Amino acid sequence: MVSAVLLIQKATPETITQFHDQLSNELPTLRGKWNFNFKIFRNNPYSIPQELAETATVAPESKWLYTLSPSYLSDSSISLINGKSVGVFTNLIKEEAGEHGHSVELSIPNSHLHKGATTDLNDPFDFFVAQKLQSLWTQRQLIRGDGGRIYELENGNLTIRTSNVFLHGNFRGLLVQIEINQNLCNVDDVSSFASTFETIRNKYGIPAGDLSCEVLDPKRLDTYADLIYQYSKILNF
Amino acid sequence: MVHQLSLVSSIAHGSYVQTVSTLQAFTGMLSPQPIATYTLLTKPHEVFKPKFEPGKVNQIEQYYMKCITTWSDGSEFDLASAVIKENGSSNVFSGRLFHAEDESVQRIWTLQISDIPIAGKNQACSAQTIYESTLIHTHTNVKSEENKIDAMDVDLEHKDKSDVKGDTKEKEEDKKEEDKKEEDKKEEDKKEEDKKEEDKKEEEKVEKKNDEVKHSEVNLEDGAETGSGHKDSFLQFLEDLGYETISQYWIKGIRFFHGDIVIEIFKVLVRDDEVTEPKEEGKIALKLLDESNTFQIRTYINIAKSTDIDLINQGTKELLRLQEFLKNLFKLEIPDRMFMDSRVQVRK
Numbered sequence: 001m002v003s004a005v006l007l008i009q010k011a012t013p014e015t016i017t018q019f020h021d022q023l024s025n026e027l028p029t030l031r032g033k034w035n036f037n038f039k040i041f042r043n044n045p046y047s048i049p050q051e052l053a054e055t056a057t058v059a060p061e062s063k064w065l066y067t068l069s070p071s072y073l074s075d076s077s078i079s080l081i082n083g084k085s086v087g088v089f090t091n092l093i094k095e096e097a098g099e100h101g102h103s104v105e106l107s108i109p110n111s112h113l114h115k116g117a118t119t120d121l122n123d124p125f126d127f128f129v130a131q132k133l134q135s136l137w138t139q140r141q142l143i144r145g146d147g148g149r150i151y152e153l154e155n156g157n158l159t160i161r162t163s164n165v166f167l168h169g170n171f172r173g174l175l176v177q178i179e180i181n182q183n184l185c186n187v188d189d190v191s192s193f194a195s196t197f198e199t200i201r202n203k204y205g206i207p208a209g210d211l212s213c214e215v216l217d218p219k220r221l222d223t224y225a226d227l228i229y230q231y232s233k234i235l236n237f
Numbered sequence: 238m239v240h241q242l243s244l245v246s247s248i249a250h251g252s253y254v255q256t257v258s259t260l261q262a263f264t265g266m267l268s269p270q271p272i273a274t275y276t277l278l279t280k281p282h283e284v285f286k287p288k289f290e291p292g293k294v295n296q297i298e299q300y301y302m303k304c305i306t307t308w309s310d311g312s313e314f315d316l317a318s319a320v321i322k323e324n325g326s327s328n329v330f331s332g333r334l335f336h337a338e339d340e341s342v343q344r345i346w347t348l349q350i351s352d353i354p355i356a357g358k359n360q361a362c363s364a365q366t367i368y369e370s371t372l373i374h375t376h377t378n379v380k381s382e383e384n385k386i387d388a389m390d391v392d393l394e395h396k397d398k399s400d401v402k403g404d405t406k407e408k409e410e411d412k413k414e415e416d417k418k419e420e421d422k423k424e425e426d427k428k429e430e431d432k433k434e435e436d437k438k439e440e441e442k443v444e445k446k447n448d449e450v451k452h453s454e455v456n457l458e459d460g461a462e463t464g465s466g467h468k469d470s471f472l473q474f475l476e477d478l479g480y481e482t483i484s485q486y487w488i489k490g491i492r493f494f495h496g497d498i499v500i501e502i503f504k505v506l507v508r509d510d511e512v513t514e515p516k517e518e519g520k521i522a523l524k525l526l527d528e529s530n531t532f533q534i535r536t537y538i539n540i541a542k543s544t545d546i547d548l549i550n551q552g553t554k555e556l557l558r559l560q561e562f563l564k565n566l567f568k569l570e571i572p573d574r575m576f577m578d579s580r581v582q583v584r585k
Contacts, residue, residue, distance in 0.1 A: 044297075046287045047479065053284035065478075081477035085470060088374035108345060108371050115307040116272035116492065116501070118347040118371055119539050121239040128370040131238075132350040135285045135299045136479040217378035225376040 001223045002187065003179045004197040005230040007165065008209035011174035015207055016164075019174075022205045023151050023160065031150035034071045034161060038145070038235055039126050041065040041137040065137050066232045067126040072150070072161075076106045077125050078228045086216065086225035089125040096120075143167050143235050145175055153204075157181040160204065167237055175234070176206055177227075190218040210234055239367040240545075241351075242552045243537035244560055244569035250530035252567075253317060253502075259566055260493045260500060269491040272501060275308040278484040279475060280581060299581035302480055303349045308487060316489065316504065346372045346471060353578045362556045363571045366543050375470040487523060490532075497552065498559055501535045534567060 008015075043063040048056050069077040076090040094107040113120050129137050148163030161177040178200060185196045193213040201211070212230040215221055248256055261267055279302045287297060347369050354365040475482070490503025509524035536559060538552040560569040 043479075044285070047281070047283040047285050049283055053286065057286065057288070059283075063477075081474065084379055085377040085474040085477045086375065087372045087474045089370050090373050091371070106373060108373060112307055112345045112347070112371070114270060115274060116488070117274045117305045117307050117345070118369065119239050119241075119367065121369070121539055121541050122347070122371050123238055123368055125370045125372075128348070128350075128368050132300055132302075132368050133479070134297045136281060136283070216376065220376075222376040224374065 001159075001179045002182055002185055002193065002213075002221065003177060003223065003227045003230060004193065004211060004213035005227070005234045006176040006178065006201070006206065006209050006211045007173050007234045008176065008207045009173040010209070011207065016162075016174055019205065019207060020149070020162070026151075026153055026204065028151035028153045028160075029156075031152050031159070034145075034148040034150055035163065036068060036070040036145040036148070037126070038069075038143040038231055039067045039139055040141040040143070041067070041129060042140050044134065044136055044138050047136050064232070065129065066228060067129070068228045068231050069124065069126065070145075071148075073106055074104055075124075078224045079125055079129075080216075080225070080228045080232055083216075083229070083232070086222070086228060087125070088224050089122075091122040091124065093120055141167065141237070143172075143237075154184075157184055158200070160206075165235065172237065173209070174207075176209075178206075187221060190215055190221075238541070238543065239369065240540040240543035240549065241365055241367055241537050242540070242549065242556055243363045243365075243535060243572070244556055245363075245536075245572045246534040246567040246569045248502075248532050248534060248567050250532065253532055256502065256532075256566060257317075257491070259563075260502075263562075264493045264495045264500070266493050269493050272488065272490050272492050272503060273308050274305050274488045276486050276488070277304040277482050278302075278486075279304060279480040280483050281479050282476070282481040283479055285581075300350045301579045301581060303351075304475070304482075305347045305349060306344055316491065343374060344471065348372060351577070351579050353580065354572075354574045356574060360571060361553050363574065363577070364549070364553075365577060372471070372474070375474045377470040377473040379473050486526065495559065496555060497538050498555060499537055499539075500559075501537075502532050503535075504530075504532060534569075536569060 041064065043059060043065075045058040048059050052060065063082045065079060065081045067077050067079040073090075075092045076088065078086065078088050080086050088106060090106040090108060092104055092107045093110060093113050095110050097104045097107045108118065108122075112118055123131070130139055144166045145163035146166060148161060151160045151162075152158070153160065157180060159179040161179075163175045163177075165172045165175045178197060180196070180200070186192045193215075194211075197211060197213050200206075201208070212233040214229060214233060215226040216229045217225075257269070261269070281299045285297070285299050348371075349367060349369040351367040352365055354360075354363045472482075485508065487506040488503050489506065490501055492499055492501040494500075505526040506523040507526050509522040536556065538556060540548050540552060542548075556569075563569065
C-alpha cells in the first residue's frame with residue numbers, strides 16, 4: 001500500500017457533506033467508521049547529552065516523537081522518532097486475535113508469549129512513554145480524528161479514509177487518507193507519487209489542501225513508516 | 238500495566254529432576270512449557286538534570302529498560318544435565334542475534350520497565366508494577382553505513398563510562414542474584430566486544446557484497462541486505478528513543494501453571510568470552526552466570542490492574558498457600574527489594 005495524507009483546513013460542513021455525497025455516487029464499499037489519536041511528544045529539555053552535561057542546563061536541540069493509533073489497526077500504534085526511525089507496537093497476541101473472530105493486520109506471534117518474552121499485558125506505546133519515559137519525552141499535543149468513514153473503491157485497490165481533525169476540541173480541518181495498491185503507481189519512482197495522487201484527487205473531487213505523499217526512505221517503502229511520516233508533516237499546527 | 242506478585246527461590250542442580258517430577262504431579266502438567274528469552278539491558282544515554290525549584294517535588298525518574306525477545310539455541314541444550322566446561326569451552330551456543338541470516342524473520346521485542354517493588358514491613362510477597370509494550374516492526378531511513386558508525390560511537394562512549402560506573406554505585410535491575418552486579422560489569426565488557434565483532438562482520442559483509450555486485454551473479458546477499466537494515470532499525474529506534482545497551486543475558490528454562498500462578502525454573506546464561514573460536518560459524522558461546530549450576534525459581538501472578546485490591550489479596554493468598562505447600566521442596570522467599578530497583582541513580 002502506498003499512502004498519501006491530505007488535510008483540508010478550509011473545510012466547512014457544506015463542503016464535507018458535498019464531498020461525502022460525491023464519493024457515495026462512485027458506489028464505494030463502505031468499510032465502517034474509524035477514528036485516530038495522534039500524539040506529539042517533545043524531548044524533555046532537562047535530559048542533556050552526556051558530553052554537554054557539565055556545561056548546559058537544557059538540551060540544545062528539540063526532538064519530536066509522534067504516535068499514531070488509528071482504530072482500524074486494533075490495539076496497535078505506530079511511532080516515529082525524530083523523523084528517523086519508526087516502530088510499530090501492538091498488544092494483540094495472534095491466537096487471541098483469532099478469538100475475536102476478525103482478521104487483524106498486526107499481531108504478536110504466539111511463540112513470543114509462550115517462550116516467556118511478554119506477559120501479554122502490554123500497554124499502548126504512547127501510555128508507556130507517558131508513564132515511564134517522562135525524563136526523556138513530554139507530551140505536547142493530542143490531535144484527535146473523529147467521525148471518520150472508510151470508502152473502498154476500484155475493487156479494493158483504492159481506500160479513502162476521511163476524518164474530522166480536532167486539536168484541543170477545536171475543529172482544524174478534514175483529513176483525507178488515500179491508500180492505493182502498489183501496482184497502481186510506480187513504486188520505483190517516489191517523485192511520481194505526487195502526480196498519481198493529484199490524478200486521484202481530481203477524479204474523486206477531493207477538495208484541495210495540504211497533501212503529503214513523502215516517504216521516509218525512497219529506496220525502501222514501508223506502509224506504516226510512510227503513513228506516520230505523512231501524518232507528522234500534515235498535522236503540524 | 239502488570240501488577241506482579243512474586244516469590245523466588247533456587248535449587249541445586251541435583252534437585253532438578255525431583256522438583257520437576259513433584260511439580261508435574263502437583264500441577265498436573267506432564268510437559269512443562271519451555272521458556273527461552275534473550276534480554277538486552279538498556280539505560281538512558283542522556284543525563285537527566287531537572288531544575289530543582291523550592292516547593293516543587295520532582296518525581297520524574299530515569300529507568301533502566303529491558304528489551305526482551307525469544308531465542309533458540311537450536312540445539313540439544315538439556316536443562317536436566319549440568320553444564321560443565323570441558324577444556325575451558327562450554328557447549329552452549331546462541332545464534333548471533335543481529336546476524337543477517339537470523340533476520341529472515343522480523344524480530345519481536347518487548348520493551349519493559351518495572352517500578353521498584355512496594356515497600357513495607359508486612360509484605361507477604363514482592364509486589365511490583367511492570368510496564369511493557371511490544372514492538373513488532375521497525376524501520377529507519379538512516380543508512381546502514383551511517384548507522385554502523387553511530388553504533389560504534391555509542392560503544393566508545395560507553396567504554397569511557399563503564400570505568401566511571403565502577404565507582405558510582407549504580408544499581409542494576411536485578412532479579413537474580415546478589416553477585417550479579419559484579420557479573421554485570423563483566424557482561425558489559427562482553428557486550429562491547431560483541432558489538433565490535435558484529436560491526437566487523439558487517440564490514441566484511443559489505444565488502445563481500447561489493448565483490449558480488451562486481452561479479453553480477455545471482456545476488457544471494459540481497460536478503461541479508463534488508464536483514465541488516467532491520468538489524469539496524471531496532472538499534473536505531475532504541476537510540477532515537479534515548480536508550481543504549483549496556484548488558485545482555487539469556488534465560489533458558491521451563492514453566493508450570495498452577496491456577497493463576499506461574500512457576501518458572503530457569504538458568505541464566507551470559508556470553509562466554511574465553512571461547513574465541515566457536516565451534517560453529519555465526520554462533521556465540523554462552524556460559525552460565527552461576528557456574529554452580531543452580532536453578533532459579535520464580536513464582537508469580539500477573540494482575541492486569543494495580544488497583545484491583547480483591548484480586549491482589551486473593552493472589553497473595555494463593556502464593557502463600559503455594560509457599561506453604563512446597564516448603565519441603567524449596568523455600569519461596571521475597572526477593573530483596575533494593576536489587577529490584579530499576580531507577581537510574583542521579584549523580585550529584
